Amino acid sequence: MELTEQQFERIARWLDGQELDLTAPERAAAEDLRRLEAQTGALLDVALPPEAMVRARRRMLQEFAGRRRRTLRWAGVLGAAAAAAAAIIVVLSLRPGPPPGDVSQPPPLLLADVPEAPTQGEIDLLDKEVRDLEARLITSTLPGPEDAVLEPLWYDVLLLDELEVELEG
Amino acid sequence: MKPSQLRAAIASARAGSAEGYEALLEAYGRRLYGYFLRSTGRHHDAEDMLGELLLRLVRQLESYDDRGRFEPWLFRIAANLVRDRIRRIQASPPAVSLSQDGEVSSTLAESLAAEEAPAGAELMAMEASARLMAALERLEPRTRHMILLRHFGQMSFREMADLYGCPLGTVLAKVHRGLRALRRLMGEQDGTD
Numbered sequence: 001m002e003l004t005e006q007q008f009e010r011i012a013r014w015l016d017g018q019e020l021d022l023t024a025p026e027r028a029a030a031e032d033l034r035r036l037e038a039q040t041g042a043l044l045d046v047a048l049p050p051e052a053m054v055r056a057r058r059r060m061l062q063e064f065a066g067r068r069r070r071t072l073r074w075a076g077v078l079g080a081a082a083a084a085a086a087a088i089i090v091v092l093s094l095r096p097g098p099p100p101g102d103v104s105q106p107p108p109l110l111l112a113d114v115p116e117a118p119t120q121g122e123i124d125l126l127d128k129e130v131r132d133l134e135a136r137l138i139t140s141t142l143p144g145p146e147d148a149v150l151e152p153l154w155y156d157v158l159l160l161d162e163l164e165v166e167l168e169g
Numbered sequence: 170m171k172p173s174q175l176r177a178a179i180a181s182a183r184a185g186s187a188e189g190y191e192a193l194l195e196a197y198g199r200r201l202y203g204y205f206l207r208s209t210g211r212h213h214d215a216e217d218m219l220g221e222l223l224l225r226l227v228r229q230l231e232s233y234d235d236r237g238r239f240e241p242w243l244f245r246i247a248a249n250l251v252r253d254r255i256r257r258i259q260a261s262p263p264a265v266s267l268s269q270d271g272e273v274s275s276t277l278a279e280s281l282a283a284e285e286a287p288a289g290a291e292l293m294a295m296e297a298s299a300r301l302m303a304a305l306e307r308l309e310p311r312t313r314h315m316i317l318l319r320h321f322g323q324m325s326f327r328e329m330a331d332l333y334g335c336p337l338g339t340v341l342a343k344v345h346r347g348l349r350a351l352r353r354l355m356g357e358q359d360g361t362d
């Protein structure tokens with residue numbers, strides 16, 4: 001028996017977990033689909049070769065380490081910018097201003113715009129995480145002939161990312 | 170992976186821990202690899218695409234919305250990768266085999282069968298896999314991808330309807346007919362149907 005589009009929709013909603021009273025033909029089609037999915041699923045499954053898993057993991061961790069390194073670099077840049085901003089504020093506050101009124105404080109807006117610098121502790125923690133990750137990357141790799149090909153490719157990827165960041169900045 | 174473990178792994182990865190990403194790879198690596206292999210028919214492509222997906226995961230996990238299910242989000246990225254790869258292959262001229270007097274290796278099943286030379290008991294599994302690939306290849310592309318996403322991505326019909334922008338009933342009808350066609354095609358190859 002051929003089912004209508006509306007009946008297919010009801011079956012789909014039922015199979016997605018919605019509570020519906022299916023008609024006998026609808027229920028038969030739903031059961032048939034479940035049976036076919038189970039049969040086909042057993043054939044579709046494949047094993048992930050261990051060496052492929054190792055290489056995939058290494059690519060992922062390299063990307064992760066690259067991102068951490070860039071974060072660390074930006075933290076350093078931000079810290080330097082904050083220090084420079086603080087120095088400007090100090091210089092401005094020490095400059096002699098016009099005699100009337102209170103000029104010992106810089107404008108509030110200037111203070112509000114100063115970015116908060118990461119503490120040395122935060123920078124050290126990030127740096128330690130990157131070093132730990134690099135150590136794990138080294139221990140996670142299985143040396144193979146493809147390494148010589150993969151390494152420069154992924155350094156290229158990381159360098160391209162950095163170039164993009166610079167261009168955006 | 171239990172939902173609580175998945176939430177913890179995602180939170181850990183987002184917080185900047187490599188262990189979080191490793192847990193996600195452990196949980197989904199095999200299914201993603203299977204999806205890529207059954208979509209392209211080549212182990213090399215499947216591994217390459219798995220690596221590419223993991224890069225995207227590291228770059229895009231911040232954009233994942235916790236309110237939605239993680240698997241459809243992840244397999245949507247995977248489906249985009251497959252789509253892009255297929256477009257690239259279609260746009261480039263076919264590769265010519267130098268070892269077979271210029272014969273072009275054109276089908277997914279041929280590619281899969283030609284990649285490795287198995288020994289012993291692996292041979293039967295390889296043959297069954299190649300037969301399945303040949304049958305999959307004969308399905309209409311969208312139907313094939315729906316069947317693969319349903320199995321490997323464990324997507325609901327609603328999620329697939331949203332992904333493909335078509336009515337819920339149409340998705341179910343395509344999957345159902347596709348699965349029946351797949352069984353029939355494999356039966357034909359076995360000579361049992």
